[in-house]
Amino acid sequence: MTDFLAVVISGIFSGSTYALLALGIVIIFRSTDTVNFAIGDTGTLGVFVAGTLIAMGLPVAAGLLVAIVLAGLSGVATERLLIRPLGHGRNVLFMALVITIGLGLLLHAAIYLLWGTAPRPFPPLVSGSVTLFGIVLAWNKILAGLIAAAAMVSIAWFFTKTPFGIAMRATAEDPGAARMIGIDAGRVSSLAWFVGCGIAGIAAFFLAADTSLNASLTISALFRAFAGVFLGGLTSMAGAVIGGFIIGVLDNVAGNYISASYRDTIVFAVIVMVLFIRPAGVLGSGRKERV
Amino acid sequence: MSTMQFRILVTIVGTVLALVAGPLNLMGDYSLFVLASASFFFIAVLSVNMLAGLCGIWSLGHTAYIAIGAYMAANLTKHGVPIEVIVLAAAAAAGIIGFILGLSAGRFSVLYFGLLTMALALVSSEVIMYWTAVTNGEDGMKVGRAISIFTQGPIGAKSPTSVCVILATLVYLLGETVSSSRFGRRWLAVKGQRTASMAIGLIPHVENAKAFGLSAAIASISGVAMAFSVSFIDPIAFSLEASITLVVGTVVGGIGSSLGALVGSAFITAVPELARDALAIANFIYGGAMIAVLLLLGKGVVPALRDKLTILRNKSRPAMQVQRHAVDANAMMELVKQLLPPATETLTLSRVSLQFSGLKALDDVSFELPPGKAVGLIGPNGAGKTSLLNVLSGFYTPVSTTEVKLGKVDVLAASPSGRAAIGMGRTFQHAELFPELNIREMLVMVAGLARPLRQKHQIEANEPGLVADLILDGLELKPYANSLPTELPFGIQKVADIGRALASGASIVSMDEPFSGLDEHERSELRAILQGMRNAGVSILIIDHAVQEVLSLADKVVVLDFGRLLAYGDAEEIRNDPAVMKAYFGSAHHLEAVDHV
Numbered sequence: 001m002t003d004f005l006a007v008v009i010s011g012i013f014s015g016s017t018y019a020l021l022a023l024g025i026v027i028i029f030r031s032t033d034t035v036n037f038a039i040g041d042t043g044t045l046g047v048f049v050a051g052t053l054i055a056m057g058l059p060v061a062a063g064l065l066v067a068i069v070l071a072g073l074s075g076v077a078t079e080r081l082l083i084r085p086l087g088h089g090r091n092v093l094f095m096a097l098v099i100t101i102g103l104g105l106l107l108h109a110a111i112y113l114l115w116g117t118a119p120r121p122f123p124p125l126v127s128g129s130v131t132l133f134g135i136v137l138a139w140n141k142i143l144a145g146l147i148a149a150a151a152m153v154s155i156a157w158f159f160t161k162t163p164f165g166i167a168m169r170a171t172a173e174d175p176g177a178a179r180m181i182g183i184d185a186g187r188v189s190s191l192a193w194f195v196g197c198g199i200a201g202i203a204a205f206f207l208a209a210d211t212s213l214n215a216s217l218t219i220s221a222l223f224r225a226f227a228g229v230f231l232g233g234l235t236s237m238a239g240a241v242i243g244g245f246i247i248g249v250l251d252n253v254a255g256n257y258i259s260a261s262y263r264d265t266i267v268f269a270v271i272v273m274v275l276f277i278r279p280a281g282v283l284g285s286g287r288k289e290r291v
Numbered sequence: 292m293s294t295m296q297f298r299i300l301v302t303i304v305g306t307v308l309a310l311v312a313g314p315l316n317l318m319g320d321y322s323l324f325v326l327a328s329a330s331f332f333f334i335a336v337l338s339v340n341m342l343a344g345l346c347g348i349w350s351l352g353h354t355a356y357i358a359i360g361a362y363m364a365a366n367l368t369k370h371g372v373p374i375e376v377i378v379l380a381a382a383a384a385a386g387i388i389g390f391i392l393g394l395s396a397g398r399f400s401v402l403y404f405g406l407l408t409m410a411l412a413l414v415s416s417e418v419i420m421y422w423t424a425v426t427n428g429e430d431g432m433k434v435g436r437a438i439s440i441f442t443q444g445p446i447g448a449k450s451p452t453s454v455c456v457i458l459a460t461l462v463y464l465l466g467e468t469v470s471s472s473r474f475g476r477r478w479l480a481v482k483g484q485r486t487a488s489m490a491i492g493l494i495p496h497v498e499n500a501k502a503f504g505l506s507a508a509i510a511s512i513s514g515v516a517m518a519f520s521v522s523f524i525d526p527i528a529f530s531l532e533a534s535i536t537l538v539v540g541t542v543v544g545g546i547g548s549s550l551g552a553l554v555g556s557a558f559i560t561a562v563p564e565l566a567r568d569a570l571a572i573a574n575f576i577y578g579g580a581m582i583a584v585l586l587l588l589g590k591g592v593v594p595a596l597r598d599k600l601t602i603l604r605n606k607s608r609p610a611m612q613v614q615r616h617a618v619d620a621n622a623m624m625e626l627v628k629q630l631l632p633p634a635t636e637t638l639t640l641s642r643v644s645l646q647f648s649g650l651k652a653l654d655d656v657s658f659e660l661p662p663g664k665a666v667g668l669i670g671p672n673g674a675g676k677t678s679l680l681n682v683l684s685g686f687y688t689p690v691s692t693t694e695v696k697l698g699k700v701d702v703l704a705a706s707p708s709g710r711a712a713i714g715m716g717r718t719f720q721h722a723e724l725f726p727e728l729n730i731r732e733m734l735v736m737v738a739g740l741a742r743p744l745r746q747k748h749q750i751e752a753n754e755p756g757l758v759a760d761l762i763l764d765g766l767e768l769k770p771y772a773n774s775l776p777t778e779l780p781f782g783i784q785k786v787a788d789i790g791r792a793l794a795s796g797a798s799i800v801s802m803d804e805p806f807s808g809l810d811e812h813e814r815s816e817l818r819a820i821l822q823g824m825r826n827a828g829v830s831i832l833i834i835d836h837a838v839q840e841v842l843s844l845a846d847k848v849v850v851l852d853f854g855r856l857l858a859y860g861d862a863e864e865i866r867n868d869p870a871v872m873k874a875y876f877g878s879a880h881h882l883e884a885v886d887h888v
Contacts, residue, residue: 094343
């Protein structure tokens with residue numbers, strides 16, 4: 001039983017990374033109808049710069065901030081330079097999707113060219129571990145979970161309590177009406193890309209601290225984040241977060257009790273089954289499509 | 292050059308290349324390798340390209356299907372299975388898996404395909420890594436010489452390249468055939484107008500799944516070609532990155548174009564050869580090329596060049612001036628009689644109620660549409676008119692006490708796509724024609740779907756091409772037969788939309804604001820068309836803001852206000868109903884004053 005509890009708890013902590021990425025994907029999708037496939041690479045780029053600065057003597061906590069801001073700004077630049085020029089035609093949705101795939105390739109290649117292919121060590125924010133109910137947990141993981149939770153809570157607060165957050169939700173619901181009441185759609189998109197990519201920066205930072213700094217840092221986490229988005233629907237922020245946590249636990253339970261080798265396959269099989277049995281997603285929210 | 296001539300040319304070039312590479316033995320090892328790579332990349336890019344072009348679905352997981360082909364080739368050859376059988380078996384296996392996955396993702400937006408297929412690529416890498424009995428894991432796998440039915444034994448050492456070229460040529464012809472077949476057109480219809488495609492009886496997710504299955508089958512053939520020509524399977528060929536490379540080839544060459552797939556596959560064959568020592572540089576070029584093409588050209592090298600050529604050619608030709616005769620009611624009646632069975636059943640709506648979380652959009656609305664009659668549905672904005680239409684089309688589900696019957700048939704039990712089969716059709720406020728089909732292609736495709744319905748009712752004119760030509764003639768649309776909807780004035784688009792409803796064999800037609808957006812000439816023509824349809828026995832439900840038009844056409848009029856039935860009677864009663872006037876004006880004016888609201 002304790003074992004199982006340990007597996008679940010550790011799953012929740014891994015899930016916090018997936019939830020963050022999933023939340024970033026949904027925030028960006030809601031604002032500009034773009035599924036950003038480059039979100040992981042954008043975060044990774046931020047963390048590589050932060051890692052270089054940390055190696056030069058920057059405190060690790062300041063490095064986290066650098067990663068967030070850099071990833072966020074790259075997001076803003078992506079939206080301004082690559083997504084907005086596409087305009088609002090029929091095929092924009094797909095073109096935007098493919099452009100972010102191209103951007104992902106570019107960023108991935110740029111990281112290889114600038115930092116080489118060998119993985120680099122990356123310092124955790126805090127070291128050591130603690131034993132709770134007989135479960136050994138690294139402080140770094142706990143802190144990562146707490147920061148993720150704090151990020152999610154402040155995003156929830158931002159979108160439900162602040163005027164600009166509410167304006168952003170309004171824009172996602174009905175861009176035309178939002179423009180009519182004087183909401184600047186451009187600013188809303190920029191901010192959404194900043195927040196979305198910024199939290200991807202947090203996710204990438206802790207992934208690096210957990211393993212090492214390498215260009216493919218976020219690929220398997222991004223896959224799980226997408227799985228979480230599948231469960232919660234592309235437009236629900238709460239759904240994405242819960243979906244991310246569910247995938248974290250599911251993945252860990254499957255990896256420990258079914259097969260350590262076929263983790264991706266099991267997660268994938270579950271998604272396909274969910275899509276067949278409950279097309280509206282596990283969380284049952286309606287799937288609003290804007291296609 | 293016509294499409295047919297071009298296909299023949301490609302076939303000849305393919306055959307010559309296959310001869311040069313194989314029996315004639317005129318090529319060196321390196322050129323054989325490059326030719327083989329270009330061929331199997333072409334097959335793979337074409338499979339991704341078709342899917343993007345015909346369905347708008349981007350797959351990031353097609354290497355999974357290529358892997359199926361490659362590993363089946365390696366394993367089956369060991370047991371002496373000939374390559375011809377392997378190609379078919381791999382295509383069948385990949386096709387079935389693709390179809391099932393397509394069914395699961397296809398019910399949502401096509402965006403979900405992107406996510407699902409990315410997952411598929413990662414999963415296939417994992418399976419390849421651990422299912423060592425079949426794949427030999429990370430180390431990769433040697434592939435024996437292909438065995439052919441024709442040679443009754445292993446083929447020659449230089450023949451695999453020939454085989455690749457032959458397969459690529461066959462796949463090209465298959466792709467071209469499917470794209471211009473009724474299947475390709477149905478997929479374009481679903482891609483362009485999901486809602487309208489359901490109204491003519493297509494089930495979008497099933498069509499998406501079929502296309503996905505076909506595309507997967509084609510991709511697996513690329514895997515067979517790759518396995519035999521390289522004679523070693525390296526699992527890296529099936530990574531997510533390799534999948535993305537296929538998307539690069541599609542985007543750079545041009546979406547939805549076989550020639551584009553050829554250019555794209557040449558691109559992704561050449562770049563790694565030129566940037567041999569640095570994979571990162573190749574990826575850099577890929578990413579940059581993809582973004583540059585999308586931002587600067589919009590849709591890839593080949594379509595962009597084609598557009599340029601078309602513009603140049605059209606400049607030298609004076610713009611087409613079309614003199615179009617308006618359709619008159621009698622001609623319309625004759626046309627409809629040839630094409631449709633007269634309606635025989637009454638459409639009965641009883642106690643229709645619709646709720647949107649708290650808001651009652653429709654509240655206990657009941658009325659009848661007798662066969663061959665026209666019922667008008669009017670009411671101020673927000674009265675529930677369009678909601679009612681959407682209930683009839685199956686896009687909204689009303690509360691459970693609602694009953695809608697056509698004769699004895701329960702309409703609500705039929706899916707949105709199933710309602711075409713019981714003879715119900717609709718037209719749209721904004722015409723909603725399929726953007727990538729010209730008018731004739733659209734009519735032929737829809738008439739093809741309606742063929743069983745026509746045969747059931749023993750209508751002689753049931754051959755799709757014939758039906759389409761009758762409609763083009765009868766609705767005076769012949770000059771526009773080869774035009775895309777966007778090239779046509781709005782009024783013509785709306786006439787074409789009515790043509791689509793006729794082609795679908797519907798004898799009960801719901802029309803959403805047929806008069807909106809039309810000028811006086813177009814209105815009077817539409818009046819004639821509707822009268823002709825009704826005289827031929829079609830039941831019509833018209834929803835419109837043009838109250839005068841509705842009152843003069845309809846046998847009975849239903850007035851809705853705030854989701855409730857305010858009045859129901861013949862035009863004269865409605866004209867003088869004080870409650871109706873109050874709903875429109877807030878006071879008892881005469882309805883004659885209302886028009887063009």
